[in-house]
Amino acid sequence: MKEPEVFISADEIADRIAELGRQIADDYAGRELILVCVLKGSMPFFVDLSRAISLPLVWDYMAVSSYGAGTESSGRVKFVADLGENIEGRDVLVVEDIVDTGRTAKYLMGVLGARNPASLRFITLLDKPSRRVVEISADYVGFEIPDRFVIGYGMDFDQQYRNLPWIGALDGIEE
Numbered sequence: 001m002k003e004p005e006v007f008i009s010a011d012e013i014a015d016r017i018a019e020l021g022r023q024i025a026d027d028y029a030g031r032e033l034i035l036v037c038v039l040k041g042s043m044p045f046f047v048d049l050s051r052a053i054s055l056p057l058v059w060d061y062m063a064v065s066s067y068g069a070g071t072e073s074s075g076r077v078k079f080v081a082d083l084g085e086n087i088e089g090r091d092v093l094v095v096e097d098i099v100d101t102g103r104t105a106k107y108l109m110g111v112l113g114a115r116n117p118a119s120l121r122f123i124t125l126l127d128k129p130s131r132r133v134v135e136i137s138a139d140y141v142g143f144e145i146p147d148r149f150v151i152g153y154g155m156d157f158d159q160q161y162r163n164l165p166w167i168g169a170l171d172g173i174e175e
Contacts, residue, residue: 004151004161004168008143013125013153013167016142017045020123021052024093024140032056034085034092038108039063040162041097044154045125045142049095060085064104077107087117093139094122097154102136109136126150126167 024033035057037046050057063080092112099105105122113120123140130147148171151157152164161168 004164004170006166007145007148007150007169008153008167010153010165013142014048017048018052020140020142021049021054024049024123025054028053028055028091028093031091032058034058034060034087034090036083036092036094036112037061038094038096038104039081041154041156042095042125044162045097046095049123058085062108064108077104079111083112087112087115087120089116089118091119092117092121094120096122096124096138098126098128098150099124099136099138100128100131102132102134105138106134106136125153 033053033055035046035050035053037043037059039061040063046059050059060083061081062083065078065080094105094108094112096105096108105124109120109122121139123142124138125142127138127141127144128147129144148169149157150167150169151161152166152168154162155167156162157170
């Protein structure tokens, strides 16, 4: 397997997260926000983003999967773990690492929206609109990217590369 190419540097990620944190703090001023981390890939983004938001926050987690061991979405969203918090009547921001086909984001927003939060929005570090197969758009986007398979900063290829401090592109992967 070839080495990943640095696609978005650690400094670029940090700068963009600081901007997003300020914007979210302004948008939710005076309110308590529940940040929902979509495990596993969103974890680094979730932690850094939460530190950049100068508001009272509640953390919660959920896990879903639409990828197996490959580089293509299976097209099926599998629910793995649910929230611990009751979100009814509360402000919720779902934190995703990447929106690709949009299936996972649409599924999550539907499931969580049925729980009657006061507000429900989502943020993604990476948005890949050229791959969209369902209609969905993020309320906050870190970076819009072309159709490349990316790893690092929480995102993986077969559970590897999550620990990279930057986002890399893997093209021509031998599966």
